[in-house]
Amino acid sequence: MPTPILMPALSPTMEEGTLAKWLKKEGDTVSSGDIIAEIETDKATMEVEAVDEGILGKIFVSEGTEGVKVNAPIGVILEEGESADDIDEAALSGGAAPASAPAKEDKPATAANGAAPAAPAATPAAAPAPSNGGRVLASPVAKRLAKAEGIDLSLLKGSGPKGRVVKRDVQIAIENGTGKAGTSAAAPVSMPVAGVDERLYPADSYTAVKNDGMRKVIAKRLHQSFNQEVPHFPLNVDIELTQLLAARERVNAASPAKGEDGFFKISVNDFVLKASAMALKEVPEANATYTDEAILQYHHADIGVAVAIDGGLITPIIWKAETKGLKQISEEVRDLAGRARSKKLKPEEYQGGTFSVSNLGMFGITSFASIVNQPHGAIMSVGAGEERAVVRDGQIVARHMMTVTLTCDHRVVDGAVGARFLAAFKRFCEEPAAMLL
DSSP: OOEEEEOOOSSTTOOEEEEEEESSOTTOEEOTTOEEEEEEOSSOEEEEEOSSOEEEEEESSOTTEEEEETTOEEEEEEOTTOOGGGOOHHHHTTSSOOSSOOOOTTSOOOOTTSSOOOOOOSSOSSOOOOEETTEEOBOHHHHHHHHHHTBOGGGSOOOSGGGOBOHHHHHHHHHHTOOBTTSOOOOOOOOOOTTOOTTTSOGGGOOOOOOOHHHHHHHHHHHIIIIIIOOEEEEEEEEEOHHHHHHHHHHHHHOOOOOTTSSOOOOHHHHHHHHHHHHHHHSGGGSEEEOSSOEEEOSSOOEEEOEEETTEEEOOEETTGGGSOHHHHHHHHHHHHHHHHTTOOOHHHHSOOSEEEEEOGGGTOOOOOOOOOTTOSEEEEEOOOEEEEEEETTEEEEEEEEEEEEEEETTTSOHHHHHHHHHHHHHHHHSGGGGGO
16 A cells, blocks of 8 residues: 655654655655655754655655645655555545645745735845756746746746745746846845835845744744743853963874864864863753753763854754863864754754853954753853953953853852852863863
8 A cells, every 4th residue: 555755753853844855756666765855954954764665656745845744744655556546645644635735836825814925035145046067956847937038047046945946036037127148137126024014114125035944943942042931141251261272282283183174273162162061060050951840960061062054053062071082072073063064963963962152252252142042051152262451460461361151041050050160160271281180
């Protein structure tokens, strides 16, 4: 009998995702273990394997469809001798038609209340139409329409999945008289966005860039954390980096390891992560999570490292950071950050953790406070190291200083606990040899 292909849950908290790409087409033979599709969550792109063998009889959800619910049928595999006539879509979906019907590029979805939805923002200015070996990526409908109207697809900016040019992009170009050979693509024409007062912000005064899944999740979680659930308060301290910078220089000079640029470099951030882990072990009350029944004090310092990626940020985790040396921490951060930017992290590499560190020092930010990343009890924000005038033994001298801010969930990390953590962190940074004890 036909075997449904269901939208997989790529993590315990996943509720929906985007069907980014089909790697098989209807009629293709598939074997158990074959990669048949790619699914995008708010954080990563994952591959979907076939769990049975047969023929990909029908695709229910087309490429680029967003908001596909977990366990919704996205396709069906047929056994030998079966045909498309044997497919009972209602039976495959448990008595109802599939929750996520294929998205059509030439027909916008209808709003749930029956009203016509707001017109989509005209082609976002995110990126020009991508090419593959000189070939512009575009849907078949867009190609046919562009050919008939004399539109040069390479001059358009695609609004489809991964910058793909779709029918509406070509239609907008036709309406605006742009995109023909010998002309340059005009700036995207903005269209009204629901909730925006057009008297104050006319449609042609802005370009609307559609919120992707990651941005929606970031907005939801941080609003929930800051405005509804977590009572935040910040603590900050200035740290002298003289000894840390000297230790870093000696470590890098002595290291035999080779990196991509010909030699291995330990960064200041690697010291920060190691010092954070050591401070969490010294002050375990700060390495904790609040629940209604109990405060959970963790046995290891599993530190999430904030990494900026296209569309938002992600916090891959250095597990048991207190047990790792600077070299291993540095290697893991580089690997995780690189795969985070290409959305190749596994859910278990960025979900969980006990504490977070966010460093904006490389952008010249001297001081800032982050929002607690639940369920962590605190997050530390690290500013830039810079020379400042400070007083030492009654004299004004120049020293390399760094300001860090600890944002605490007051339900679990009280002011005194946060202060003790920062005192321990400051000591490890100002006397790096203490981390060896």
